[in-house]
Amino acid sequence: MKLKKQMYKVIAATLLFAVSFAFAAEYVSLAFLAASYLLAGWPVVRKAFRNMSRGHLFDENFLMAVATFGAIALGQYSEAAGVMLFYQIGELFQSYAVAKSRRSISALMNIRPDYANVKRGKEICTVSPEDVLVGDVIVVKPGEKIPLDGGIVKGHSLVDTAAITGESVPRELVVGDMVDSGCVVVSGLLEIEVRKPYGESTVAKILNLVETSASKKAKTEQFITQFARYYTPIVVVAAVLLAVVPPLCGWGEWRDWVYRALTFLVISCPCALVISVPLSFFGGIGAASRYGILVKGGDYLQALADVKTIVFDKTGTLTKGTFHVVQVKSKGLPEDEVLELAAYAGVFSSHPVSLSVRTAFAADIEEQAVGEFMEIAGQGITATVRGRKVAVGNRMLMMAQGLEPENVALGGTISHVAVDGEYAGWIAIADEVKEDAATAVQELKKLGVQRTVMLSGDRKTAAEAVADIVGIDVVCSELLPQHKVEQLEALMNCYAGHLAYVGDGINDAPVLARADIGVAMGGVGTDAAVEAADVVLMTDEPMKLATAVKISRRTLNIVKQNIVFALGIKFAVLGMGALGMATMWEAVFADVGVSVIAILNALRVLYFKNKD
Amino acid sequence: MRKTFNLEGLDCANCAAKIETAIRALEGVKEVSISFLTQKMTLEAEDAIFDEVLNNAEAVMKSLEDEIEICR
Numbered sequence: 001m002k003l004k005k006q007m008y009k010v011i012a013a014t015l016l017f018a019v020s021f022a023f024a025a026e027y028v029s030l031a032f033l034a035a036s037y038l039l040a041g042w043p044v045v046r047k048a049f050r051n052m053s054r055g056h057l058f059d060e061n062f063l064m065a066v067a068t069f070g071a072i073a074l075g076q077y078s079e080a081a082g083v084m085l086f087y088q089i090g091e092l093f094q095s096y097a098v099a100k101s102r103r104s105i106s107a108l109m110n111i112r113p114d115y116a117n118v119k120r121g122k123e124i125c126t127v128s129p130e131d132v133l134v135g136d137v138i139v140v141k142p143g144e145k146i147p148l149d150g151g152i153v154k155g156h157s158l159v160d161t162a163a164i165t166g167e168s169v170p171r172e173l174v175v176g177d178m179v180d181s182g183c184v185v186v187s188g189l190l191e192i193e194v195r196k197p198y199g200e201s202t203v204a205k206i207l208n209l210v211e212t213s214a215s216k217k218a219k220t221e222q223f224i225t226q227f228a229r230y231y232t233p234i235v236v237v238a239a240v241l242l243a244v245v246p247p248l249c250g251w252g253e254w255r256d257w258v259y260r261a262l263t264f265l266v267i268s269c270p271c272a273l274v275i276s277v278p279l280s281f282f283g284g285i286g287a288a289s290r291y292g293i294l295v296k297g298g299d300y301l302q303a304l305a306d307v308k309t310i311v312f313d314k315t316g317t318l319t320k321g322t323f324h325v326v327q328v329k330s331k332g333l334p335e336d337e338v339l340e341l342a343a344y345a346g347v348f349s350s351h352p353v354s355l356s357v358r359t360a361f362a363a364d365i366e367e368q369a370v371g372e373f374m375e376i377a378g379q380g381i382t383a384t385v386r387g388r389k390v391a392v393g394n395r396m397l398m399m400a401q402g403l404e405p406e407n408v409a410l411g412g413t414i415s416h417v418a419v420d421g422e423y424a425g426w427i428a429i430a431d432e433v434k435e436d437a438a439t440a441v442q443e444l445k446k447l448g449v450q451r452t453v454m455l456s457g458d459r460k461t462a463a464e465a466v467a468d469i470v471g472i473d474v475v476c477s478e479l480l481p482q483h484k485v486e487q488l489e490a491l492m493n494c495y496a497g498h499l500a501y502v503g504d505g506i507n508d509a510p511v512l513a514r515a516d517i518g519v520a521m522g523g524v525g526t527d528a529a530v531e532a533a534d535v536v537l538m539t540d541e542p543m544k545l546a547t548a549v550k551i552s553r554r555t556l557n558i559v560k561q562n563i564v565f566a567l568g569i570k571f572a573v574l575g576m577g578a579l580g581m582a583t584m585w586e587a588v589f590a591d592v593g594v595s596v597i598a599i600l601n602a603l604r605v606l607y608f609k610n611k612d
Numbered sequence: 613m614r615k616t617f618n619l620e621g622l623d624c625a626n627c628a629a630k631i632e633t634a635i636r637a638l639e640g641v642k643e644v645s646i647s648f649l650t651q652k653m654t655l656e657a658e659d660a661i662f663d664e665v666l667n668n669a670e671a672v673m674k675s676l677e678d679e680i681e682i683c684r
């Protein structure tokens with residue numbers, strides 16, 4: 001509304017200004033110019049007097065007023081009116097651009113649910129998400145946003161998680177699956193039992209995080225604020241000297257030098273930088289959130305750009321954290337049979353190894369075929385399967401049976417199998433490396449990360465096996481959780497440059513907090529991780545880290561462009577003004593024109609596209 | 613205590629920077645951050661004197677830009 005009113009004023013002032021040139025009679029044209037000046041410039045003049053009376057002399061309104069009054073005193077009426085008009089047009093355009101970018105950023109963050117359909121008895125009532133209680137059942141129709149976190153109790157549907165995870169392929173979810181708020185139901189009707197109040201829901205946490213992110217200012221942003229504090233006073237002092245010193249020394253007319261000084265005043269606002277730099281960072285944070293990357297502040301976004309060392313946790317970060325049979329090796333019997341016998345023997349066992357062997361076997365197991373089941377703690381199991389004696393376990397179990405197991409140089413857990421007193425082979429069970437882990441590490445190297453380190457509590461062979469597949473440079477294995485912080489500190493001491501730690505946040509909150517940049521992976525699951533981390537990746541993909549670094553680089557590039565461009569033009573015009581080569585017209589362009597271009601440039605960050 | 617307030621009518625980036633600098637210099641202010649983009653101010657001060665600090669901050673803000681309102 002305010003913007004519209006201001007726009008009409010400026011349009012009217014522009015018309016008056018244009019009409020003033022149509023009259024040959026000086027006093028008529030002057031009247032139009034005066035009307036144009038007052039219409040456009042009145043708020044500036046009013047603020048100038050108010051701030052002057054309060055002693056704020058370096059206020060841009062005050063300086064603009066002085067500059068135009070000066071022009072009037074020198075008899076440059078059309079210039080005074082024109083400069084004020086152009087200044088206001090620029091300000092208007094600036095407000096418009098900023099309002100637009102505010103809107104596009106909030107559109108990116110358009111995950112806030114407006115309502116929830118709660119099932120109360122037979123009725124369905126529409127209430128605000130804040131009023132839904134834990135345990136309530138909500139109904140979500142196709143096309144609607146899921147308002148609260150919960151578990152599906154009825155129905156199945158494709159669910160679009162893009163707003164939360166940045167994942168473009170919808171997921172098929174069925175009864176029993178957990179859903180995050182902010183996702184959109186695509187195909188079917190879902191009934192969801194609410195598990196968390198709105199305040200603790202995924203959406204509320206993300207919104208809170210992004211909104212507070214603007215308060216953590218990047219180093220460059222702080223530098224610009226500092227710079228702005230000195231820039232204006234220095235330019236003003238230079239203007240005063242320019243107006244007074246040369247004429248006193250007898251180097252020309254007072255009139256010329258005062259005019260040159262006035263051009264200085266017009267360029268004295270550091271607006272272009274003060275607006276465009278924070279805007280770029282905020283745009284970068286917005287762009288990252290579209291990819292399911294939450295950055296908690298401009299300072300972290302900046303630090304990400306020149307990260308030199310990346311330390312990964314192994315389990316859950318580079319690997320999936322779920323165990324699978326990776327290899328079966330048999331002696332004498334076919335491999336399928338070894339796996340089948342091991343799966344049958346372990347049918348009554350709940351040990352993770354037995355579970356993964358059964359998963360790998362996949363077919364149904366006839367429990368009646370298994371007898372004499374015995375579990376030997378710390379060794380394994382023995383049982384009879386269709387009358388054959390089967391033993392599945394570690395080396396100790398084999399030795400106890402008087403057998404010599406093969407030496408296996410593989411990562412993970414090795415389960416040896418004996419059938420009827422004969423060594424029959426082994427089954428290797430390991431955590432699976434994530435599909436994108438190796439490409440992520442490669443990509444990060446390409447982006448200039450100097451070294452990658454992996455921390456693991458696992459055995460040396462298992463850790464090294466994973467590191468080999470992924471392409472990690474340094475491995476620190478057999479670490480107890482409490483030693484991870486010490487290890488990280490040692491790494492920070494010996495490597496220069498920023499260090500980022502990537503973990504799943506389950507038991508590494510202290511490590512996340514200690515690193516220069518702590519990256520928690522796998523969503524806003526645990527509060528401790530989100531609290532301690534500086535960057536939260538909403539999905540489990542290590543690849544997202546490379547995307548984050550790219551966004552950070554792009555943001556900083558645009559920030560640099562803006563700084564160089566804005567300062568370059570301003571100093572050039574200041575120089576030309578001092579030499580009498582620039583008029584107030586060029587000066588006002590250097591002021592507002594540059595701001596507008598810098599804002600438009602900053603907006604490019606928002607439209608970041610990941611090319612790969 | 614740390615609280616975030618919406619600032620209505622904050623539409624000039626340089627003013628936001630100036631106001632932030634002025635409020636930071638106030639007694640009792642532990643940390644303050646004004647974001648021109650989100651139109652928000654985050655203020656941190658001791659619980660006991662928080663309201664007093666907030667009032668002082670508002671006064672300083674008004675003296676610099678009288679069109680800005682703190683939405684409490």
